Structures are given as structure tokens and as C-alpha cells.
Amino acid sequence: MAAIELAGVKKTYPGGAQVIHGIDLAIGDGELVVLVGPSGCGKSTLLRMIAGLETISDGTISIGGAVVNTKEPAERDIAMVFQNYALYPHMTVRGNLEYGLKNRGTPRAEIDARVEAAARTLEISQFLDRKPRQLSGGQRQRVAMGRAIVRQPKAFLFDEPLSNLDAKLRGQMRIEIRRLQRSLGTTSVYVTHDQLEAMTLADRLVVMNGGHIEQVGKPTELYDRPASLFVAGFIGSPPMNLLDVAALQALPGVTLPDALPDGTDIVGIRPDAIILGTAAPGDILLSGTVELIEPVGGESHLYVRVAGLEQAMIIVAQGRSELVEAASLDFALPADALHPFSRATGKRL
Amino acid sequence: MVENRPWLNVLTHLVLVVGVIIIAFPVYLAVIASTHGPGAFLSNVVPLLPGSYMLDNYGQMLSQGMSTSGAPPLTLMLANSLVMAIVIAVAKIAISIISAYAIVYFRFPLRTLAFWIIFITLMLPVEVRIIPTFKVVADLGLLNSYAGLTIPLIASATATFLFRQFFLTVPDELMEAARVDGAGPMKFFRDILLPLSRTNMAALFVILFIYGWMQYLWPLLVTTDPKFYTVVMGIKRMAAVADADPQWNLVMAAVVLAMLPPVLIVIFMQRLFVKGLVETEK
Amino acid sequence: MQTKRTIFPNRWLPYGLLAPQLAITLVFFIWPALQAVKSSFEREDPFGFKTTFIWFANYSKLLADPMYLNALWRTLIFAVLVTVIAMGVSLILAVAVNRLLRSGRVYTTLLVWPYAVAPVVAGILWWFMFNPSIGILSYVLGQMGVTWNHRVNADQAMILIVLAASWKQISYNFLFFVAGLQSVPASLSEAAAIDGAGPFKRFWTIVVPLLSPTTFFLLIVNINYAMFDTFGVIDATTSGGPAQSTNILVYKVYADGFLGLNIGSSAAQSVLLMLIVIVLTVVQFRFVERRVQY
Numbered sequence: 001m002a003a004i005e006l007a008g009v010k011k012t013y014p015g016g017a018q019v020i021h022g023i024d025l026a027i028g029d030g031e032l033v034v035l036v037g038p039s040g041c042g043k044s045t046l047l048r049m050i051a052g053l054e055t056i057s058d059g060t061i062s063i064g065g066a067v068v069n070t071k072e073p074a075e076r077d078i079a080m081v082f083q084n085y086a087l088y089p090h091m092t093v094r095g096n097l098e099y100g101l102k103n104r105g106t107p108r109a110e111i112d113a114r115v116e117a118a119a120r121t122l123e124i125s126q127f128l129d130r131k132p133r134q135l136s137g138g139q140r141q142r143v144a145m146g147r148a149i150v151r152q153p154k155a156f157l158f159d160e161p162l163s164n165l166d167a168k169l170r171g172q173m174r175i176e177i178r179r180l181q182r183s184l185g186t187t188s189v190y191v192t193h194d195q196l197e198a199m200t201l202a203d204r205l206v207v208m209n210g211g212h213i214e215q216v217g218k219p220t221e222l223y224d225r226p227a228s229l230f231v232a233g234f235i236g237s238p239p240m241n242l243l244d245v246a247a248l249q250a251l252p253g254v255t256l257p258d259a260l261p262d263g264t265d266i267v268g269i270r271p272d273a274i275i276l277g278t279a280a281p282g283d284i285l286l287s288g289t290v291e292l293i294e295p296v297g298g299e300s301h302l303y304v305r306v307a308g309l310e311q312a313m314i315i316v317a318q319g320r321s322e323l324v325e326a327a328s329l330d331f332a333l334p335a336d337a338l339h340p341f342s343r344a345t346g347k348r349l
Numbered sequence: 350m351v352e353n354r355p356w357l358n359v360l361t362h363l364v365l366v367v368g369v370i371i372i373a374f375p376v377y378l379a380v381i382a383s384t385h386g387p388g389a390f391l392s393n394v395v396p397l398l399p400g401s402y403m404l405d406n407y408g409q410m411l412s413q414g415m416s417t418s419g420a421p422p423l424t425l426m427l428a429n430s431l432v433m434a435i436v437i438a439v440a441k442i443a444i445s446i447i448s449a450y451a452i453v454y455f456r457f458p459l460r461t462l463a464f465w466i467i468f469i470t471l472m473l474p475v476e477v478r479i480i481p482t483f484k485v486v487a488d489l490g491l492l493n494s495y496a497g498l499t500i501p502l503i504a505s506a507t508a509t510f511l512f513r514q515f516f517l518t519v520p521d522e523l524m525e526a527a528r529v530d531g532a533g534p535m536k537f538f539r540d541i542l543l544p545l546s547r548t549n550m551a552a553l554f555v556i557l558f559i560y561g562w563m564q565y566l567w568p569l570l571v572t573t574d575p576k577f578y579t580v581v582m583g584i585k586r587m588a589a590v591a592d593a594d595p596q597w598n599l600v601m602a603a604v605v606l607a608m609l610p611p612v613l614i615v616i617f618m619q620r621l622f623v624k625g626l627v628e629t630e631k
Numbered sequence: 632m633q634t635k636r637t638i639f640p641n642r643w644l645p646y647g648l649l650a651p652q653l654a655i656t657l658v659f660f661i662w663p664a665l666q667a668v669k670s671s672f673e674r675e676d677p678f679g680f681k682t683t684f685i686w687f688a689n690y691s692k693l694l695a696d697p698m699y700l701n702a703l704w705r706t707l708i709f710a711v712l713v714t715v716i717a718m719g720v721s722l723i724l725a726v727a728v729n730r731l732l733r734s735g736r737v738y739t740t741l742l743v744w745p746y747a748v749a750p751v752v753a754g755i756l757w758w759f760m761f762n763p764s765i766g767i768l769s770y771v772l773g774q775m776g777v778t779w780n781h782r783v784n785a786d787q788a789m790i791l792i793v794l795a796a797s798w799k800q801i802s803y804n805f806l807f808f809v810a811g812l813q814s815v816p817a818s819l820s821e822a823a824a825i826d827g828a829g830p831f832k833r834f835w836t837i838v839v840p841l842l843s844p845t846t847f848f849l850l851i852v853n854i855n856y857a858m859f860d861t862f863g864v865i866d867a868t869t870s871g872g873p874a875q876s877t878n879i880l881v882y883k884v885y886a887d888g889f890l891g892l893n894i895g896s897s898a899a900q901s902v903l904l905m906l907i908v909i910v911l912t913v914v915q916f917r918f919v920e921r922r923v924q925y
């Protein structure tokens with residue numbers, strides 16, 4: 001077990017493209033930190049630098065208090081789970097699980113014991129003598145996990161391990177990874193572009209954008225107080241409505257709450273914070289036309305066009321809405337649910 | 350596709366049967382000739398049906414050879430050919446796979462230059478640089494030796510390219526996983542890459558074995574001692590004599606024996622053969 | 632040039648891995664080739680005591696030599712005939728096999744094995760069949776009133792080596808044509824059939840155009856084969872005769888250098904041949920690069 005610390009980490013690929021622009025991040029012992037961000041923002045690069053698969057252009061990475069910048073992956077005592085699993089195709093499942101232990105000179109008896117234990121934990125005992133190609137996608141994923149846990153490393157590094165699974169299996173495995181990580185208590189860094197996966201798994205969430213960290217915090221913190229327009233738009237589904245203050249103020253009968261900080265030119269509101277019908281004093285009252293209704297079971301997503309606003313707003317209505325498309329709708333934005341942002345800096349005010 | 354054109358089907362088989370006959374006839378004649386006694390070739394046309402001297406002819410060729418042409422027994426020449434073909438095939442595969450490994454899995458100064466040097470060998474077949482190559486081999490004292498027969502032929506651009514192509518299709522993550530699992534470069538090569546290359550190596554072996562077996566000009570140049578004759582070049586010497594002193598039955602027995610090993614390989618390892626042929630040419 | 636995303640950090644290991652291949656290439660390929668280039672600019676006195684640098688004299692002499700021009704011409708005829716015959720016959724056979732389902736495999740097996748017959752052996756087989764005194768084909772021709780003797784008749788000698796060389800190459804072309812035909816999507820032919828095109832029309836309008844990459848590839852390979860891999864065929868049958876009529880370039884290099892001991896001229900011939908191979912290789916590679924994504 002170990003803490004992982006990144007200080008001023010930068011990456012410039014040979015050829016000159018700088019993709020990581022100075023990352024500082026402290027990951028506590030036993031913590032599960034999720035790196036999330038759009039595709040191409042540098043999550044994998046950062047993870048692979050921690051693993052030792054990419055050189056570090058600048059800054060330091062330490063694992064368990066020791067700087068590992070120039071250490072080989074194997075010397076860092078980490079285990080990695082890849083998106084395509086990277087199982088050795090010519091080895092049996094047992095061979096895959098054993099390989100890392102054998103290379104480290106672990107005694108035979110201990111190898112067997114650890115493989116048995118890992119296989120039992122992941123419920124792959126009956127597949128131990130099969131080759132990877134004789135397994136389903138989900139089973140392969142478990143073997144990849146097994147290969148990481150038999151090693152009992154200081155840290156697990158996951159690079160989109162569930163992206164190749166179908167939605168249902170992805171949900172199941174997500175829960176299983178969470179449970180496993182809790183029970184083993186191994187420090188973990190988990191990369192994904194899927195914000196739902198990120199929210200549900202993370203002890204702490206790191207939102208990355210363009211090689212920078214946008215915000216670090218508990219998932220609920222990030223949801224409740226996104227530090228930037230980027231985070232506000234990225235976390236939460238359906239995404240936060242971001243409204244232009246000037247356009248809002250130009251609407252008849254709309255006044256913005258005094259509590260909004262000076263210089264607010266964009267306000268955000270979560271689709272599920274919007275109240276249908278009447279407003280409390282101080283709330284912003286709007287009316288619009290329902291363009292589209294997406295029933296998603298327990299709730300419905302309404303796409304509402306407000307005259308004078310550029311984009312349709314998304315509203316989450318609880319239960320099954322009786323509204324029909326083209327109906328007109330009154331709704332309220334509660335004053336305490338507004339997120340104030342500055343367009344110029346992109347930051348929360 | 351369902352298509353009912355009986356005449357087209359008949360034509361198809363007709364074409365193929367004629368094709369097979371054209372392909373097989375020269376060899377059929379050779380086999381027939383190898384079963385006759387020496388007297389059969391004095392009349393004015395070769396026999397078309399088998400004779401009864403098969404065992405005598407093959408027995409004589411294998412154990413004694415043709416005394417008049419100064420060629421050693423075929424057993425020796427076959428053994429030489431076998432050694433040459435196997436050494437060439439194995440060595441080509443070995444040095445090519447490690448070169449490809451270096452080029453794909455490492456980055457180092459002069460890497461591109463190394464690649465081009467290997468590539469250039471494609472443009473220098475032995476036939477076109479024959480005299481200076483002969484001279485190098487002579488200067489190194491490799492005439493009349495197995496080393497001289499094989500070493501100059503074991504550089505291979507095509508095999509290197511084949512392995513390079515294959516390695517590029519091996520997912521990067523496999524090597525990364527192995528590194529995380531504590532495997533260094535040689536361990537990764539031995540434990541992962543080599544087993545994954547098995548089919549490619551086998552396919553290549555078939556092609557290269559045939560290549561080595563068919564060598565003619567090179568053994569002709571570097572061997573003057575009958576001890577090192579290979580069967581393919583030995584036959585030519587016998588045939589040259591047979592023209593004057595028609596022992597066609599014996600020459601054709603030798604021809605059949607010289608064809609047999611590689612032809613059997615093609616027939617019985619057809620899948621590997623086709624794979625090797627098609628992939629090395631990509 | 633492409634490598635893996637991550638690479639091993641070792642500094643010396645890759646050189647060690649490349650060393651055997653590079654050593655052999657340098658000693659037995661590059662060095663002799665350079666020697667050939669060097670000697671092609673030199674004249675050696677008859678006793679080998681003294682060499683003089685003579686610029687392009689060897690080349691100009693060579694290109695003015697009617698024997699060399701004859702060899703060039705003969706090589707051209709030979710290469711064109713072998714390429715056309717070997718490709719034509721194999722295309723017909725491949726198309727036929729491609730029409731069949733199960734029995735196609737049997738025919739394939741029966742057709743591919745000559746690949747494993749050495750050129751010199753192919754030469755002997757055909758030489759045997761055309762042997763003027765006992766050969767079956769010369770006998771049949773004799774019955775038809777044609778006197779066959781490739782030892783004196785230049786055209787007949789050419790026919791002999793063309794047949795022997797083509798016979799051996801058919802199996803190779805056949806395999807590549809079959810592979811090419813199998814990669815033509817059946818749906819295209821089916822669509823054309825629905826549009827009412829008969830089998831021959833479909834072949835010309837759908838299959839032939841889609842097969843053109845294979846055809847072009849084989850064209851280069853066959854020219855290469857006819858020019859450089861047929862040494863054994865010539866040596867086993869005609870030895871370049873009669874009267875130089877089958878003395879193609881590769882055979883002439885050998886004959887002039889080894890038998891005639893004319894080092895300077897042979898070296899100049901080698902260099903010219905290398906240029907031809909380089910051109911063919913570059914053309915082929917250009918084409919391969921277009922076809923296979925690196």
C-alpha cells in the first residue's frame with residue numbers, strides 16, 4: 001500500500017506535442033481516484049507515466065514516498081488493467097495470472113495459493129485452464145483484474161477497463177471493482193471518459209481538460225459546486241443548463257437574484273433543480289414551449305425552448321409527465337440552485 | 350450463388366484437368382523413365398508406361414551414384430541438401446526475427462539506416478553480384494564448406510519484413526503488460542513474442558526450406574569437392590553426361606529424388622506453404 | 632518509421648540483435664556490390680598485376696557490343712513470353728478453381744507443387760521431353776512433320792526455355808490469382824447477376840478490374856523471376872546457345888565472368904543488372920505501399 005504523489009508533472013512527446021501541462025496531485029493510501037475527462041485530454045498519458053510506460057518530461061512522481069521517475073514499471077510495484085485487457089493469448093488463464101509472480105521469483109506454493117485466492121475472488125476458478133480466446137468479454141475482464149490482484153501491488157492502475165463491455169456488464173463490473181478495491185484497500189488510479197462511471201466509483205474525482213486539472217474533489221462536491229464551466233458541463237447527465245445572463249435579463253419580467261456575485265455573466269442550473277409550476281419569491285420564473293419529451297422510465301427529460309434564449313433548456317421532471325409536445329410550460333429556477341460563472345475566466349465566482 | 354449452367358461446369362473441369370495434365374506430365378515421364386532399364390532409351394522414343402527396374406535404379410543411385418559423372422551417391426547429396434536447406438531456413442528465421450524485434454521494439458540511433466541496409470539486400474540477388482561475392486567467400490576460406498554453402502545466403506529482407514509486419518500488429522499493451530509483470534526485453538521476446546510468432550515461423554520455414562533446397566548457382570560456385578555437392582546441382586552434372594551416355598533411367602531417378610522432399614512439403618503442409626508465400630510477398 | 636508506443640530503454644541490446652543480419656549483409660551483399668561497382672570502372676591487365684581506372688570504358692564498350700545488345704534483346708523476348716504465358720495460363724486455372732467449391736481444393740493441391748521444383752530440375756524435365764533423339768515431344772512433333780532440334784535451331788531453343796520457365800512459375804501465379812479472386816466480394820458478382828450480366832460479362836466488368844492489383848504485382852514478380860531466377864533453366868537446357876540465342880543477361884554475367892574471366896565487363900554487367908533490380912523493386916514497393924497501410 002502506498003500513497004502516490006505527482007508534483008509539477010509534464011509530458012512532451014517526442015515530436016514536440018506537450019500533452020500534460022504540470023499536474024500536482026496527491027493520492028492517499030488506499031484511495032480510489034478517478035481521472036475523468038474527454039477523450040484526448042491526457043488521462044492515459046498521465047496514468048502511463050505513473051506506471052512507468054512513458055517517460056516523465058518534467059516534475060516528479062513518487063509512490064510510497066520514493067521518487068520513481070527513472071524506475072522501470074516492474075520496479076514500481078504497480079499493476080495495470082488495460083482497456084483491451086492485454087491478456088497473453090498463448091497462455092492459459094492460470095499462466096496469465098502466474099506470469100508476474102514467476103518473474104519476481106515468488107515460491108511455487110505461494111504462487112498457487114495466490115492464484116487460487118484471486119480466482120476464487122473473481123469467480124474464474126473454473127476457467128483457469130482455458131486460453132483467453134475461449135472466454136467471453138466479461139470473463140476476460142475478470143482475468144485482467146485477477147492478473148492485477150494476484151500481484152498484491154502497491155497500487156492498481158486502470159485505463160478504461162470497462163469500455164469494451166456492454167452497458168449491463170459495465171454496471172455490474174463497476175460495482176465489483178468498487179467492492180474489491182474497498183476490501184483490498186489498495187491505492188488505485190482509474191481512468192475513464194464516462195462521467196457516470198467516474199461519479200459512482202471515485203473516492204475523489206480528478207476532472208482533466210487539455211492536459212490540466214480542472215478540479216479535484218469528492219464526486220458530490222464536484223456535482224454540487226463545479227469550479228469551472230468545463231466541469232459544470234462535463235459532470236452530470238443530462239448536463240447543466242448554462243444560460244447567458246444578459247439574455248436572461250432581457251426577458252420580460254425576469255430579475256436575477258441579488259445574491260449572485262458581481263461579474264456573473266453565465267448562470268448554470270441543473271436540469272433536476274428546476275421546478276415546474278409556480279415559484280417561490282426570488283426565483284426566476286420562465287415560460288417556454290416543450291419541443292421534445294424523452295421518457296426515461298421514472299423521470300422524463302423535457303427539452304424546452306424559451307423565446308429569447310439561444311439554447312433549448314433541459315428539465316428533468318419526476319414521474320411520467322402529462323405534458324405533450326408543443327405545450328407551453330411555466331417553470332422556476334430556484335435562486336439557491338444557481339451556479340454563477342464568469343465567461344472570461346471560465347471559473348466559478 | 351445458385352447458377353445452373355451445366356456446360357460451364359463441364360468446361361471448368363475440362364480446363365482444370367488439362368491444366369493438371371500439363372503440370373504433371375513432365376514429372377510423370379521422369380518417374381516412368383526412372384523405372385526402366387538402361388536399354389529402354391536406345392530406341393527412338395521414351396517409354397510411357399512403368400518398367401520393372403525401379404528398385405534397381407533408385408538403389409544404385411542412393412548407394413553408389415553415377416560413376417561416369419563422378420557424382421557421389423545420392424544419399425550424401427540429399428543429406429547435404431537437407432543440411433543446407435535446414436540451416437538456411439532456421440538461420441534466416443533466427444536472424445530475421447531478432448532484427449525485426451530490434452527495429453520494432455527499440456528506438457536507437459541509426460535505426461532507419463539499419464532498416465535500409467537490410468532492405469537493400471532485396472535489390473542485390475546473388476546472380477547479379479556473383480563474382481565479387483565468390484571472391485569474398487574464397488578469401489574467407491569458405492569454399493567447399495557448409496559455412497560457405499549457407500552463411501552468405503542467410504540474410505533476409507523478406508523474412509525481416511514479415512516479422513516486422515507481424516510485430517506491428519501485436520497490441521502494444523501486451524508488451525506493456527509484460528513489462529509491468531516484470532519481464533525485460535529478452536524475457537518478453539522469449540515468453541510472449543516467440544510463442545505468438547509460431548505460425549509465422551512455421552510458414553516461413555516451409556518457404557525458406559524450399560528456397561534453400563532449390564539453390565543451384567551458389568553451390569555450383571562454392572563447391573568443387575563432391576563431398577559437398579547438393580542434389581540439385583549434382584543432377585545437372587549427371588544430366589550433362591547422360592546426354593552423351595544415355596543413362597536416363599538413373600538421371601531421372603535422381604531427378605525424382607531431388608524433387609521429392611520439397612514437393613512433399615508443399616503438398617502436406619499446403620496451408621502453411623500458402624500462408625508463407627502470400628505473407629512474405631506483402 | 633513505426634515502432635511501439637512504449638519501447639524498451641536498452642541502449643546496446645538492439646545493436647546486438649541486429650548484428651548478425653547486418654554483418655552478413657555487409658560482408659556478403661554490400662561489400663561485393665561495391666566491389667562490382669569498383670571493378671566496373673577498372674581494367675585488369677591479363678596477368679592481374681595491375682588495374683587501371685578507366686571511367687566508363689567498360690560500360691561504353693558493353694553498350695556497343697552487339698553480343699550484349701543481343702543478350703538484352705533475348706532477355707526481353709524471354710521475359711515477355713514467360714510472363715504472358717505463366718500469367719495467362721494460371722489466371723485461367725485460377726478462375727476455374729474459383730468457380731468450384733470442394734473439388735477446388737483438390738485441384739489446387741494438384742497444381743501448386745511445381746513451386747517446389749528447382750528451376751534447374753524444371754529445365755532437365757523439359758529438356759528430356761524435347762530431347763531430339765528420344766524425347767516424347769520431339770517425337771510427336773516429328774510425326775507432325777516438324778523437325779525439332781533446339782541444339783541448332785535458335786527459335787526452338789527459346790521455346791524450350793520459355794516453356795520450362797513458365798511451367799515452373801504457373802503454380803506461384805495460380806496461388807496469388809486464387810487469393811485475389813477470393814477477395815473479390817461475392818456480393819458484387821451477385822449484384823451484377825441480378826442486373827442480368829452473364830458469367831463472361833461479369834468476369835470482364837467486375838472481376839478483372841478488381842483483380843488488377845494482383846495482376847500488377849504478379850507482373851513485376853514474373854519479370855523479376857524471368858530475368859533473375861531462371862539461371863538454372865538455361866544452364867540445364869541450352870547453356871545460352873545455340874549462337875547466343877538464349878544467352879539472357881544473368882547467364883551472360885556468369886558466363887563472361889566465370890568462364891570467360893572478363894572481370895571488368897562482367898562487373899559492368901552486374902552493375903547494370905543491379906540497376907534493373909532496383910527499378911523493379913522500387914516499382915514494386917511503391918505499389919505495395921499503396922496497397923498495404925504501414
Ligand SMILES: Nc1ncnc2c1ncn2[C@@H]1O[C@H](COP(=O)(O)OP(=O)(O)O)[C@@H](O)[C@H]1O
Pocket residue numbers: 013014015017019037038039040041042043044045046636
Ligand atoms: N505517442 C504519442 N505521441 C504523440 N502524441 C501522443 C502520443 N500518445 C498520445 N498522444 C497525444 O496525447 C494526447 C493525450 O492522449 P491520451 O493520454 O491517450 O488521452 P486520453 O487517454 O485522455 O484519451 C492526445 O492528443 C494524443 O493524440
Ligand SMILES: [Mg+2]
Pocket residue numbers: 043044045160
Ligand atoms: Mg485513453
